[in-house]
Structure formats: C-alpha cells, structure tokens
Amino acid sequence: MTTFDDREKGFETKFALDQQQEFTAMARRNKLLGLWAAEKMGLSPxxxxxxxxxxxxxxxEQPGEEDVFRKIAGDFKGSGLSVSEGEIRSKMDEFASMSRDQVRAGE
Incomplete structure (x- = not known):
C-alpha cells in the first residue's frame, strides 16, 4: 500500500468514527430533551x-431535527403548556453541545 492509500484509509476511518459519534450524541440529546419535556409536562419517572x-x-421520521422539534412542540401544546419555539430550540442546542462533549469524552 502506498502512503496515499494509507492516508485515504485513515480519513475514511475518521469520517466513519465522526459520523458514529454524531449519531450517538444526537440520540443522547434527544433523550435529554425528552426527559426535560417530560418534567415540564409533569410526567412520572x-x-x-x-x-x-x-x-x-x-x-x-425524517432527516434533520425538525421531526424532534415538532414532536416536543406538539406534545407541549397538547398538554396545555405554552413553551416558546426559542426555548425548545435553545434546549436542543444546549443538550446537543452537552451530548457531543460527553461522547467525545467517552462517557
């Protein structure tokens, strides 16, 4: 194998790892978001x-995070809570950042 082939394989491996970590972080973000929303709605543990x-x-359901936003916003509305789009999106960003840091740290 040439040095070029080794580098290409290294980049492919890193890309796959980055994609896996992002998937894991977003699943973790969604769980944290769900727990936050559940607490606001007064659900039992x-x-x-x-x-x-x-x-x-x-x-x-769909690519991107709009399906998650729609679920949370719709469930808040259905339970009679008035939570702004900004608050939901802010929590999504906060939990995404937290989850990425945890995944990178191996937690």
Missing part, C-alpha cells in the same frame, strides 16, 4: 423514560 424513548424514535 417511568412515563418520562418512556416519553424520552419516543422522542429518540421520532428523530428517525
């Missing part, structure tokens, strides 16, 4: 865990 899993699953 068992129901909160179940709800958080539903939020994680909602991310597989």
């Amino acid at each position: 068992d129901s909160a865990e179940e709800y958080a899993r539903a939020v994680v699953r909602s991310d597989f």
